[in-house]
């Protein structure tokens with residue numbers, strides 16, 4: 001495991017922009033004259049014990065992160081938790097896990113076959129969170145997963161890496177509002193996820209979020225290569241609670257739509 005938070009996030013970022021070149025371009029566009037602070041970084045996994053949410057979160061607990069919230073996504077068959085560091089300029093961490101047992105036997109078999117290929121000791125390795133897919137699948141297996149769950153298919157192809165980084169609009173100097181960030185992105189030709197509206201949430205739930213649609217990248221599967229969605233970039237604006245402190249949690253209804261940023265076709 002890492003003993004330095006900044007090194008971990010730097011490695012995660014490099015791994016992320018390798019497969020998400022648009023995020024690097026957005027970073028340069030928005031970062032001009034502004035230091036970009038990350039609101040959160042998100043990870044995905046399966047709820048199979050060897051690789052479950054707890055195994056991923058152990059990397060962050062060891063760096064001083066604490067569990068702060070739990071979320072259920074019944075329709076997508078996911079659970080998630082978020083973690084925060086005592087240093088508020090460090091990104092929050094959002095980790096979700098797919099409830100494998102709620103899928104068909106076919107889908108479960110493919111996922112178990114994947115996870116069987118993971119060495120139990122691999123999950124504690126320093127680079128595990130940006131090690132990619134520790135398994136191989138065929139394009140047929142990918143398609144079977146895709147029919148049942150976009151999330152499962154994404155995991156099969158991409159494995160362990162940041163699913164998205166998220167710019168904190170609150171920390172930007174040249175933009176005060178998420179709407180202005182979105183306009184700058186559209187003016188520059190980037191495609192936003194419009195599922196559930198361009199902005200998910202808002203001041204009423206103390207969190208407004210938007211995201212780009214994932215880049216499309218060629219992936220080598222066991223039998224052939226295929227161009228599929230990789231990762232996306234998110235933007236978050238937080239609002240104060242009645243006590244004057246910024247809300248630090250997540251809004252399940254909004255996150256539900258953000259998940260769809262890795263869909264092949266926008267909903």
Ligand code: NI
Nearest residue numbers: 042166234258
């Ligand atoms: Ni997010």
